[in-house]
Amino acid sequence: MALLQLEGVTVRFGERAALDRVDLAVAEHEIVCVLGPSGSGKSTLLRVVAGLQAADEGRVLLDGSDRTRVPAHRRGVGLMFQDHQLFPQRDVAGNVAFGLRMHKVAAAERSRRTGELLDLVGLPGAERRSVASLSGGEQQRVALARALAPEPRLLMLDEPLGQLDRGLRERLVVELRGLFGRLGTTVLAVTHDQGEAFALADRVVVMRDGRVAQAGTPLEVWQRPSSEFVARFLGFDNVVPATVTGAAAATAWGKVPVPDGAPQGERTLLVRPSGVRLASRGEGLAAVVESMTFRGSRVAVRLRPGDGPVLEAECPLRDAPAEGAGVSVVFDPEDVVVLDGP
Ligand SMILES: Nc1ncnc2c1ncn2[C@@H]1O[C@H](COP(=O)(O)OP(=O)(O)OP(=O)(O)O)[C@@H](O)[C@H]1O
The missing domain is CATH 2.40.50.140 (Nucleic acid-binding proteins)
Structure with missing residues (x-):
């Protein structure tokens, strides 16, 4: 059974459908990257799954049960935004442990998990550093550790490496894929960057005007674009x-x-x-x-x-x-x- 399933999901803003009867399934442990030009509905898709945006039609199922009407904080999905939004007044540990504190995890366990996550994202011992003193790439890692801390079944990433320069992105994307593989995290990520999507994903979904233009493994999509739109989008x-x-x-x-x-x-x-x-x-x-x-x-x-x-x-x-x-x-x-x- 798919961990996440969207059935005929439509979201309208006025006359315009930002998502138009979208069907999509994400299997457990799968990494799916959603690609598409600006305005094609990628962020809306994430927001609907996270519960931050209501669907006008269709259903969002997690583990086979309908969560369309369940509020965001009870869906059990993690979301990491484009601009990583760290809390500037808290140190690294305060940021990473935020979700654990919300889930009332005891202090000793919080600090153990925080240490473990910082090791995992390649920032061992960074607990007491202030987030302002971190580079863009380090902040990205802290944001990732924070999103992973509550152990969401499904992690959603919106332009996870968007702000970073190309060299760092290429390195981090390989690390991320390894990390998700080790943790068995199911991931739904949105990116503008084809290179990033193709390096990270088990499957890519190309969107156009609120619809799925093509879905397949990176190799399938690269070898056999389904349409002129997808071919041109790939460059x-x-x-x-x-x-x-x-x-x-x-x-x-x-x-x-x-x-x-x-x-x-x-x-x-x-x-x-x-x-x-x-x-x-x-x-x-x-x-x-x-x-x-x-x-x-x-x-x-x-x-x-x-x-x-x-x-x-x-x-x-x-x-x-x-x-x-x-x-x-x-x-x-x-x-x-x-x-x-x-
Ligand atoms: N809150 C909103 N109110 C009105 N229109 C919206 C709202 N959010 C999104 N839209 C519209 O819905 C469409 C899809 O937007 P969305 O942000 O999902 O696209 P995107 O593919 O993520 O774009 P980008 O890559 O630029 O972030 C766009 O036409 C956008 O203008």
Whole structure:
């Protein structure tokens, strides 16, 4: 049975549905990340599960029992907000133990648990430090320890690493995944950052205008975006209308080979940059190298073809072409995805 289940949940603000008949299940011990553009309903989803926002329609079930009308403080879910909202006048221990105090846990047990949690989040012995003296990343860890202290069955995180710089986020996200794995915490997290979501989650849910556009493992979503919207949201730009006939598609870039068994007819085609191969002049679609972005040992190449829209290609650093050079492009069907629908 799912630990958390949303059935047809709708939340309206005036005419507009911030959530529109959302169905979602989160299994025990699962880490689910909700992604989507600004305004797609991510925070509203968390607030409805936490009981901070009433649902106009539908049900929220925890452990199979309907909690739609149960107030926030009795739902047994933990929530960590974007701006981590630590109490500035309390020290680190005072912040971490806050929820335990609310639950009337005795002082000795509180301090034992606080020490244990600070070890867990990588801040051993920080009990007496003032929160103002902590770096952004340390404050984030304290906020996390505070959210974990009452041992919620379900922990909800709203942009958990939102304020931190990229390097720290990348490190913390790996630590968090390990931590949740060890504790067996079930997590529903919201983030803008795809990299973060894909690194943290067992499953990602992409939202669009209050609805679930796609849900799946990071690999599934990355390999097979369900729509042009999801493909573009993931940062793919090579998306064009196509007519698929047999093993090839007619596009603005000419004929593009498609994988075996691809759906036929009027479709939308995604070509991953890794499937745009630069060949010796004369073999395929003629294009000019417009610009390049260096990403470690690989180069993202922006191409201006003679026909059709700009193409993003990717190649190893050693094969990087010269800017302004004329090249030929051939497409690798392995990296072509025929999206469902036109
Ligand atoms: N209290 C409110 N009153 C009126 N409209 C609201 C309220 N809360 C949210 N909305 C609207 O509902 C929609 C979804 O908002 P929500 O905050 O859930 O989006 P989000 O995906 O979390 O966005 P962001 O990534 O910018 O935080 C938006 O159009 C927003 O303007």
